[in-house]
Amino acid sequence: MSPTVSIIVPVYNAEHTIRRCIESILNQEYTDFELLLVNDGSTDGSGAICDEYAARDSRIQVIHKENTGVSESRNLALDRARGTYLQFLDSDDWITPDATSSLVRTAESGPCDMVISDFYRVVGERVSQKGDIDEDGLMTREDFAAHMMENPADFYYGVLWNKLYRRSIVEAHHLRMDPEISWCEDFMFNLEYIRYAETFRAIQIPIYYYVKTKGSLASQSLSISKTVKMKLTVFEYYQRFFKTVLDEEEYEKSRLKVYRFLLDAAGDGSVPPAVLPNSRKLGNERVQVSPHVLDGEGVLYDAFRERKLLDRYLETAALKNDLALSDAKLLLALWELNFRPTRKEAADFANLPRSTFSLSLQKLTGRGLVKITDVRQEKETSRRMEISFFEAAKPVLADLETARQDYESARLASLSPEELRQHDLLASKIQTHIRDVLQ
Numbered sequence: 001m002s003p004t005v006s007i008i009v010p011v012y013n014a015e016h017t018i019r020r021c022i023e024s025i026l027n028q029e030y031t032d033f034e035l036l037l038v039n040d041g042s043t044d045g046s047g048a049i050c051d052e053y054a055a056r057d058s059r060i061q062v063i064h065k066e067n068t069g070v071s072e073s074r075n076l077a078l079d080r081a082r083g084t085y086l087q088f089l090d091s092d093d094w095i096t097p098d099a100t101s102s103l104v105r106t107a108e109s110g111p112c113d114m115v116i117s118d119f120y121r122v123v124g125e126r127v128s129q130k131g132d133i134d135e136d137g138l139m140t141r142e143d144f145a146a147h148m149m150e151n152p153a154d155f156y157y158g159v160l161w162n163k164l165y166r167r168s169i170v171e172a173h174h175l176r177m178d179p180e181i182s183w184c185e186d187f188m189f190n191l192e193y194i195r196y197a198e199t200f201r202a203i204q205i206p207i208y209y210y211v212k213t214k215g216s217l218a219s220q221s222l223s224i225s226k227t228v229k230m231k232l233t234v235f236e237y238y239q240r241f242f243k244t245v246l247d248e249e250e251y252e253k254s255r256l257k258v259y260r261f262l263l264d265a266a267g268d269g270s271v272p273p274a275v276l277p278n279s280r281k282l283g284n285e286r287v288q289v290s291p292h293v294l295d296g297e298g299v300l301y302d303a304f305r306e307r308k309l310l311d312r313y314l315e316t317a318a319l320k321n322d323l324a325l326s327d328a329k330l331l332l333a334l335w336e337l338n339f340r341p342t343r344k345e346a347a348d349f350a351n352l353p354r355s356t357f358s359l360s361l362q363k364l365t366g367r368g369l370v371k372i373t374d375v376r377q378e379k380e381t382s383r384r385m386e387i388s389f390f391e392a393a394k395p396v397l398a399d400l401e402t403a404r405q406d407y408e409s410a411r412l413a414s415l416s417p418e419e420l421r422q423h424d425l426l427a428s429k430i431q432t433h434i435r436d437v438l439q
Contacts, residue, residue: 005034007036009025010077011047021091023094028099029100071177089208090161093209096206103164106203115201117204119131119210124282127279130155132154135202173196310403313406317399327364330357334350334387342382
């Protein structure tokens with residue numbers, strides 16, 4: 001049976017980073033994939049490391065070849081890929097545990113032909129989020145091209161690794177990388193793919209860690225004439241793409257924006273800046289759990305792990321909707337509360353400090369997601385919160401419900417149907433007993 005996703009990783013002299021890359025793939029929450037590692041004539045231990053992992057996991061296929069470059073490596077993998085979707089990584093980089101599941105879920109929710117996501121740019125020990133499209137929902141080819149036209153040489157659009165592709169489109173039009181181009185070859189493949197794709201979707205969730213600093217054209221020892229020729233070839237691809245996507249009148253209106261690509265690409269502009277805007281320390285961008293806590297025994301360890309597991313899935317929904325994790329937790333808590341709580345009760349229920357609770361509540365009301373009306377019930381001195389939700393909260397709550405379902409699926413993943421039935425029965429009895437004790 002063919003896998004749903006074919007993940008392709010070209011490998012060349014990456015013995016210091018390839019383990020991190022492979023481990024991040026094998027640790028995906030989504031497991032229905034094949035991993036194609038293409039060893040492009042490495043002269044270090046990269047090939048042996050790839051073989052080592054292939055011996056452990058039947059989903060991994062290693063392809064050894066002479067050194068002919070990244071484009072031919074990817075093409076060889078495309079020839080052997082069997083998945084419904086295609087996902088790419090570079091061997092220097094790695095992905096978040098929810099990367100493949102986020103891409104596939106988004107592709108199948110439309111359905112759509114290309115998913116594009118935000119990513120993390122990593123420089124040393126600093127990391128920042130990078131994205132470009134804030135629009136939610138399906139986009140047409142023209143919609144997507146309009147976004148791309150605003151930032152024509154942006155990494156976000158040019159690379160392969162923050163996207164998910166339908167293999168049927170790639171094969172129907174025999175789309176491959178051009179081995180003669182060593183600059184923007186990913187972008188040229190994307191332009192060809194977009195010409196045939198019809199629907200697109202962007203997710204504002206960073207799922208990829210980009211740390212590789214690709215060399216400039218100057219570092220490839222190319223002559224000035226060859227450099228100019230290569231850039232003009234890429235521009236011709238770019239210009240032809242918009243002539244195909246836009247009608248003649250729209251193309252004429254947008255001609256200046258199209259030609260901006262030449263200006264934006266005048267430098268080698270592929271490498272992120274050394275100083276990252278809005279950066280944070282690497283390791284603080286997502287929910288982290290100490291390995292010591294994962295191995296610990298005791299009631300507090302158990303409660304902590306359960307909470308962290310839920311946080312992991314709620315965080316994905318929070319990132320998608322430009323919320324902090326505390327905001328997402330509070331919104332879910334307010335939705336689940338079936339009585340009018342005091343602020344102290346609501347903060348306690350959401351497991352948030354009062355200061356964090358107040359800030360998150362301000363953000364949720366300021367975003368037009370919830371409305372809080374203070375009411376005083378008879379014979380009570382404390383005011384209670386009457387909670388109502390605006391229309392804008394519906395898609396956010398839907399994402400939080402998906403996160404809750406993912407949490408339950410992960411928590412109960414290995415249980416058989418009979419074990420699940422027993423679990424539900426026992427859990428109900430346990431909760432009844434806890435309520436009786438706490439009354």
